[in-house]
Amino acid sequence: MTTHHARALSATRDFDGVRALDAVDLDVGAGQLVGLLGPNGAGKTTLLNLLTGLRRPTSGRVELFGGDPREAGNRRRLGVTPQQTGVPETLRVGEIVDFVGRHYANPAPVGDVLERFGLEGLERRQSGGLSGGQQRRLAVALTFVGRPDLVVLDEPTAGLDVEARHVLWEALREYHREGGTMLLTSHYMEEVEALAQRVVVIGGGRVLADGDPDDIRARVGTHTVGFRAETPPPDLPGITRREHDGNRVRLLTGDSDRLVRDLVASGTEFHDLEVTTASLEEAFMSLTSGDEPTRRES
Numbered sequence: 271m272t273t274h275h276a277r278a279l280s281a282t283r284d285f286d287g288v289r290a291l292d293a294v295d296l297d298v299g300a301g302q303l304v305g306l307l308g309p310n311g312a313g314k315t316t317l318l319n320l321l322t323g324l325r326r327p328t329s330g331r332v333e334l335f336g337g338d339p340r341e342a343g344n345r346r347r348l349g350v351t352p353q354q355t356g357v358p359e360t361l362r363v364g365e366i367v368d369f370v371g372r373h374y375a376n377p378a379p380v381g382d383v384l385e386r387f388g389l390e391g392l393e394r395r396q397s398g399g400l401s402g403g404q405q406r407r408l409a410v411a412l413t414f415v416g417r418p419d420l421v422v423l424d425e426p427t428a429g430l431d432v433e434a435r436h437v438l439w440e441a442l443r444e445y446h447r448e449g450g451t452m453l454l455t456s457h458y459m460e461e462v463e464a465l466a467q468r469v470v471v472i473g474g475g476r477v478l479a480d481g482d483p484d485d486i487r488a489r490v491g492t493h494t495v496g497f498r499a500e501t502p503p504p505d506l507p508g509i510t511r512r513e514h515d516g517n518r519v520r521l522l523t524g525d526s527d528r529l530v531r532d533l534v535a536s537g538t539e540f541h542d543l544e545v546t547t548a549s550l551e552e553a554f555m556s557l558t559s560g561d562e563p564t565r566r567e568s
């Protein structure tokens with residue numbers, strides 16, 4: 271039996287006539303690492319806020335560890351890093367980690383936390399003297415001090431350079447390897463591909479797809495067929511998305527062999543043919559294109 275660490279059951283949330291979330295079902299089972307993908311305004315932060323008890327659904331239900339996300343006992347098992355974080359600039363790094371740890375019965379040792387997040391040796395540095403990347407890593411590190419059973423991270427690596435991002439990824443993977451459960455949002459496709467075994471795509475307040483990265487790719491087409499053509503090709507079967515840039519055409523499809531055969535049979539004159547594997551980003555774009563939050567008719 272799967273234990274649900276976080277769950278939304280037909281959760282809907284409205285803000286002043288805007289439906290930010292529309293009947294969303296999501297369950298994050300113990301030990302899963304789930305990536306939440308979606309364009310700006312898709313509803314990701316709203317969903318995280320519901321699951322972590324910061325907001326209530328307008329209708330539907332949310333659960334944290336099988337209970338109410340607002341209950342202190344459930345929240346103690348949770349670690350959260352919001353998009354914006356700030357720590358007192360005059361406190362030293364070690365003091366901040368220690369201070370956060372005092373809220374928990376069995377905190378992780380300060381040295382361990384700092385080492386995991388590549389902040390070793392900075393214990394006595396005032397947090398205001400850290401680089402932007404170090405401050406962000408410290409903010410994410412604090413999420414793990416209380417040895418949470420579930421961590422919820424809203425764009426954990428936003429603004430980090432490649433090296434700092436990789437340090438963070440490794441720390442997140444280690445937590446997951448040790449049995450931790452994680453729900454994270456990201457704008458970086460490669461981040462979700464690198465970390466998550468399960469991807470939930472949100473657009474316009476709805477869940478558009480939920481599966482492993484390969485499933486998501488397969489749902490919309492696994493290959494792109496690109497070529498140059500003076501006249502656009504006809505609408506052939508199996509095309510899930512098409513792009514035109516001057517005379518350059520790119521078609522996304524689940525079956526590139528068939529599409530190329532059909533293309534030839536259609537008499538389309540093409541040259542510079544290129545068949546490539548679609549990226550998760552292309553899959554994601556074709557799922558979410560044109561999705562805006564739904565205005566409610568009132």
Ligand SMILES: Nc1ncnc2c1ncn2[C@@H]1O[C@H](COP(=O)(O)OP(=O)(O)OP(=O)(O)O)[C@@H](O)[C@H]1O
Pocket residue numbers: 285286288289290308309310311312313314315316317563
């Ligand atoms: N407090 C609020 N008041 C009014 N509207 C809100 C509020 N919070 C969110 N919304 C609206 O709900 C929709 C979803 O917003 P949300 O922040 O959840 O999206 P998101 O996917 O997290 O976007 P981003 O990637 O930009 O953080 C947007 O249209 C947003 O403007």
